[in-house]
Amino acid sequence: MHVAITILIDALTYASWLFIVALGLTLVFGVLKILNIAHGSFYALGAYAAASFVGWFAAMKFAPGWSIVAMLLAAVAVAALVAPLTERGLLRFFYGRDEVLLVLVTYAMFLILEDATKLIWGANPYYVSEPYSLFGNVEIGPQVYVGYDFLLVLLAVVVGAAVWWGLNRTRRGKIVLAVIHSEEVAASMGVDVSRVYMGAFSVGIFLAALGGAFTAPMISVQPGVSVGVIIVSFAVVIIGGLGSIQGAAVGALIVGLARSFAVHVAPVAELFSIYIVMAIVLMFRPEGLFQRLQARKI
């Protein structure tokens, strides 16, 4: 029984972290139709920015609790600075081009941003572990969990609900959905499509940076943190269906459960577990679990 509860809790905490990052990836694809390889770099930028912001807050003698605000501000700052630069400065010139070309462009962005983070923050690691101990420990059976892990679960729920509400219950959200459905028709109805692109890309970057910022207290922030997250995020959005928010949530839970089950029951299959689940889903649902079939435009 304890093992089952542990598997579920581990799956939930891992899935929460993954969902925050994957949500941004799927949103960008849904709106801009870009498979953004550089998403991991925005995650890394969020982690680095959080390290700097938390450090500045500490230097200004803010109480430790303010570090959560610092991390949020770090994610906002990354989105506010980097989104206009990359979307307006680079990506927009490639809209309408072949999807493979866009993948290559975002890969180039990934490489550039890797070096840019090293130029700004150097190669030495940053530690911002203070927020990790803010919420104490929680004992469940034989396990001791860090309260911060459950904060991530709460954050994922809030972020997921906010994005869903924003898309489905607000006027701006409905405009975004219209662009997702048909960019051409939306434009002919007077929608400023490029503005929608810019907004969606900014939210996507914010979510990646938010994931990085809230992961920073659990890791040493250093070159290379962008790589691992992007691969597993792709697995999540492919399982859930590219462009689907519900899909990202369910995909993250499936990946979290598969990984957690494997680590506890058959550790040798840990790596394999995520991708076998992905393969099984794709066998029966090649578009992913929540991707609607679309009529081919002629």
Next chain:
Amino acid sequence: MAIDLQRHGARTTLRTGLAAAAVAAIAFCGPAVAQETYKIGIVSFLSGQAAESFGIPAVNGAKVMIEAFNSGTAPAPYNKVGFGGLKIEPVYVDENGGATQQVQELRNLYDREKVDAVVGYVGSGDCLAVAPVAEEMKKFLILYDCGTPRIFEDGKYAYVFRTAAHATMDNVALALYLKQRNVKVDSFNMINQDYAWGQDSKKDFLLAMAKLYPAAKPAEDLLPKFGSGQYGTEISALMAKPADVTHSSLWGGDLQAFILQSGPRGLFKRTQVVLSAADHVLPGLGDKMPDGAILGARGAYGLMAPKSALNDWWWGIYQKAYNVYPVQAPYRMAQSLLGLKLAVEKAMAANGGKKPTGEQLAAALTNLEWDSPAGRIRMANGGGHQAVQDTAIGKTRYDAAKKMVVLDDIQRFGADCVNPPSNMKSEDWLKAGMPGAKCN
């Protein structure tokens, strides 16, 4: 006509004079412009997950060491300028990008950059990939860091050397350290990365424990992928089946994340954590490093280095340049460059003072011995191509007064105690109960 001839003659004389002057100028300036250097390709992680802990500190170590060589300020017997008077010209290459890319980069170093030798490679997978390429090209290669024992146990090379001991030493020393302190081990868990280094480390620790603690049962055997970053699930698994000892060869960002996530959950209090290659995380982690962890550095490096004038000098130049003390990666880079320097100078002496060929250099380094900041290095295994060296294990304690992690209860193990003899493979040696080990 005569005038024409005269004019023609004058033009010819002028052209000849200018050409002669140019040739003379080139001949005169030649040695200054194209002064012969000794060109070394240095390959290490400059980006990616292994850069911070290993790649960049190692390159930093190379920079201060080469600067000292070129200025002739290293202590004797390393005090000749450069390599035997030839200034050293380093070419730094990023190891990031995978084994296929490294094979291409190595070819580029030899063919395009025309380096005389390559010193490089942290990743065990990279070492396994590049060694046969250097051999095929008949070019000189020193593997300075990677730990998998398989390089010279599964292969035979004429041009490839490794100037640091392999991972067997690290895990044998850990098991011996536990045994000699009568640490109770009825069961042990393991968490190692799922690639050559992690798999080999796990196997060596299992075999060493089977000999020293035959009744101890291996329990959890976790193999997260390299660069995983999130260890919550693995920590739960380790805590769900608590064992007396938890072994890990995690390193770099993975090790830092594991410690940052498992420390607050109390893993280090529930089990005796033993880490085979962990000294490099101590300066950065500081008070976040739990007390009482037993760790090695893959050699007697950093805080566990033996007291010597050479070590004091090396520690001093590194700390002065980078404001942090050197850990295992720069130590291993330093010992490879010291060995290479002596080998080049030995080969030059046998070659009338001329730059040696790859064959001459290989002959000079085979079975060579030299002093390094971490003690004596002996190219005793792998047909004289694989180094053995002393190692050390210690226990962590955060010293609030010094604001740093210190290591207590340090024990040094001689090279002949923790390395297999030259005629045996590591696995066979461990399975046979480590015959011939001299552990006085």
